[in-house]
Amino acid sequence: MAPMEVFIYPTAQTAADQAADKIAESLRRNPRLVLGLATGSTMEPVYARLVSLHRDTGLDFSGCRTFNLDEYVGLPPGHPNSYRYYMEQHLFRHININPSNTHLPDGMAADLEAECARYEKLMALNGGIDLQLLGIGQNGHLGFNEPLSALDSRTHVQLLSGATRAQNGPHFIPPAQMPASALTMGMGSILAARRCLLLGTGEDKAQIIAEALEGPRTNRIPASALQQHPHCIVILDQLAANHLCLPQNLLSLAQTASLRRE
Numbered sequence: 001m002a003p004m005e006v007f008i009y010p011t012a013q014t015a016a017d018q019a020a021d022k023i024a025e026s027l028r029r030n031p032r033l034v035l036g037l038a039t040g041s042t043m044e045p046v047y048a049r050l051v052s053l054h055r056d057t058g059l060d061f062s063g064c065r066t067f068n069l070d071e072y073v074g075l076p077p078g079h080p081n082s083y084r085y086y087m088e089q090h091l092f093r094h095i096n097i098n099p100s101n102t103h104l105p106d107g108m109a110a111d112l113e114a115e116c117a118r119y120e121k122l123m124a125l126n127g128g129i130d131l132q133l134l135g136i137g138q139n140g141h142l143g144f145n146e147p148l149s150a151l152d153s154r155t156h157v158q159l160l161s162g163a164t165r166a167q168n169g170p171h172f173i174p175p176a177q178m179p180a181s182a183l184t185m186g187m188g189s190i191l192a193a194r195r196c197l198l199l200g201t202g203e204d205k206a207q208i209i210a211e212a213l214e215g216p217r218t219n220r221i222p223a224s225a226l227q228q229h230p231h232c233i234v235i236l237d238q239l240a241a242n243h244l245c246l247p248q249n250l251l252s253l254a255q256t257a258s259l260r261r262e
Ligand code: GLP
Pocket: 038, 039, 040, 041, 042, 043, 069, 070, 134, 135, 136, 137, 141, 142, 143, 144, 164, 168
């Protein structure tokens, strides 16, 4: 099995700070970083920290190019539930990134298949993703790659599962307004990133994190495919790590525990 490094921090805030610091370090090393981005509540403190690093230390995003994992079908960029809106609110408008370097699939495109092909081509033209930030759905989805997604899939239209509708529906008012489908990078697109960084926080992620990291690799749990990625790090808070079979003394170190698995 490919090595996977797991870091456990005492709180969601410290875990998110570490994730942001890893991104910042990559950006300082490579000012033209191609950064894959994720949405969801887990990422909000990550983006808040990146914004502070920009403001307080001058972290420079002027050469950075970003590609988001996914976008809902049928939501215009100004819709408060669209991922473009989320990214503008939480990150883009607070930093010195060139707006033309920020990319999300266009869920309003007339020809969605052509849009998926365009998005893949654009990532390739930019040299591919250097570092892909990932959250995890409660059913193990990455981006919107639902259980049973093909591991070699590229950006595609994805019909959203009942579990995902139950998880994300409450963000919509009323919940029935949630689109039935989304455009998402495929598992193949994600696994092609040179490095992946999975962030999981909170008790409600503990079970799926344990299955994804320590269970069998299966397309029933798309995130388990990260076990085969050659450069994947996982950052967790203690609550999200609670179901891992880690030696208890590692968890009780209370500060940082790291484990390299082979
Ligand atoms: C959405 C996104 C995923 C994200 C997930 C987790 O479904 N498409 O990329 O990982 O939300 O969201 P949260 O961080 O709110 O739990």
